[in-house]
Amino acid sequence: MSHDATIPATTSKLVIRNIGLLLSGDLDSPILDADTVVALGGVIESVGKAKDVDTTGATVTIDAKGTALAPGLIDSHVHPVCGDWTPRQNQLGWIDSCLHGGVTTMVSAGEVHTPGRPKDIVGLKAMAIFAQRAFQAFRPGGVKIYAGAPVLEQGMIEDDFKELAAAGVKFLGEVGLGSVKDGTTGRRMVGWARKYGIQSTIHTGGPSIPGSSLIDKDMVLETDADVIGHVNGGHTALPDEQIVALCERSPRALEIVHNGNERAGLLALRTAKELKQLHRVILGTDSPAGSGVQPLGILRMISMLSSLGEIPAEQAICMATGNTAKMRSLDCGLIARGREANFVLLDTAQQSSGKNLLDSIQKGDLPGVGMVITDGNISIQRSRNTPPATRVPEVMRA
Numbered sequence: 001m002s003h004d005a006t007i008p009a010t011t012s013k014l015v016i017r018n019i020g021l022l023l024s025g026d027l028d029s030p031i032l033d034a035d036t037v038v039a040l041g042g043v044i045e046s047v048g049k050a051k052d053v054d055t056t057g058a059t060v061t062i063d064a065k066g067t068a069l070a071p072g073l074i075d076s077h078v079h080p081v082c083g084d085w086t087p088r089q090n091q092l093g094w095i096d097s098c099l100h101g102g103v104t105t106m107v108s109a110g111e112v113h114t115p116g117r118p119k120d121i122v123g124l125k126a127m128a129i130f131a132q133r134a135f136q137a138f139r140p141g142g143v144k145i146y147a148g149a150p151v152l153e154q155g156m157i158e159d160d161f162k163e164l165a166a167a168g169v170k171f172l173g174e175v176g177l178g179s180v181k182d183g184t185t186g187r188r189m190v191g192w193a194r195k196y197g198i199q200s201t202i203h204t205g206g207p208s209i210p211g212s213s214l215i216d217k218d219m220v221l222e223t224d225a226d227v228i229g230h231v232n233g234g235h236t237a238l239p240d241e242q243i244v245a246l247c248e249r250s251p252r253a254l255e256i257v258h259n260g261n262e263r264a265g266l267l268a269l270r271t272a273k274e275l276k277q278l279h280r281v282i283l284g285t286d287s288p289a290g291s292g293v294q295p296l297g298i299l300r301m302i303s304m305l306s307s308l309g310e311i312p313a314e315q316a317i318c319m320a321t322g323n324t325a326k327m328r329s330l331d332c333g334l335i336a337r338g339r340e341a342n343f344v345l346l347d348t349a350q351q352s353s354g355k356n357l358l359d360s361i362q363k364g365d366l367p368g369v370g371m372v373i374t375d376g377n378i379s380i381q382r383s384r385n386t387p388p389a390t391r392v393p394e395v396m397r398a
Helices: 094-099 121-137 158-166 183-195 217-223 240-249 262-274 297-307 313-319 322-327 357-362
Strands: 013-017 021-023 036-040 043-048 060-063 068-071 073-078 103-108 144-146 253-257 281-284 343-347 368-374 377-380 394-396
Touching: 073 253, 073 281, 073 297, 073 322, 094 103, 103 368, 121 158, 158 183, 183 217, 217 240, 240 262, 253 262, 253 297, 262 281, 262 297, 281 297, 281 313, 281 322, 297 313, 297 357, 313 322, 313 357
Parallel strands: 013 060, 021 068, 073 103, 103 144, 253 281
Antiparallel strands: 013 036, 036 043, 060 394, 068 343, 343 368, 368 377
């Protein structure tokens, strides 16, 4: 829409001004020279200096008060079940809690904690389609959950993937959590999924729960899934030499998760850096899990990778935003025209030793979340879960 076009009365126009630091989510250009963002109807319309963008006719104006604006964070690896409840820890409200950690988008790696999860082909397809439909319609606090991720089982044929894709399924659950545990079968089924536009993730490392199995580098390489799920283990990591081999021999996304082996995660990060392939690194929590739900899990990963992995904080933020959006073909994750208007406004936590937001993250501190916006709408203001931000944005009166 051009700046001089008439804005329909039903279209919301969001203006965020006085942004002190604009983090783009794009690894190639992580910091933008801009202080204003305009969104129309939940989509970013323009990004630039206040004098260069049209801010007239705003339905909502936010004064960022000099805080940082970043794309809403993406959790690349969750295990939802039903609504905002997880039987894994019998916890209510876990998705809403993650929203308070800046997460606006989640990608299911399989609804594997569903009590009585069906493993026959008719049942697993029905459950996947149900989950896709349910979470498409239900968005706790505005969080978008890409759910309905079927786990591969022996006996599936190409038509099953064609049917799932036609029904709206976009992702497979972790390869290896079902009865398909060999690379030959996995590769064939992943190929069928890819043919119909369904992206795949493979479990990597030791068993996560009783009944699951080791998936080593050989099966990961042979299966050739689109995402090497929890390359640092979920929870138990592969030996170092196997992790390095996956980084070196596969071109696929390297997913580092909170609920994995932290040392192994740092090894994967360093190896990707040495290969000049940081664009492959994406972040997830792998929760809910035996170690619980981590509302600040993605922020903790950003801080850990920046402080211990010696990655600039603005690049670490890209691994939780633009990298994931690009690898998973999502319309969010970047501050750019045409992208979903999902934002998190951040500032240095009160009393942090860091001299500014990025320095505080690189010193290992978590930032304070002052506001989260989904689809151009304010979902929360000051977070109830992060340390309190030094400054918080303010909604201006019309």
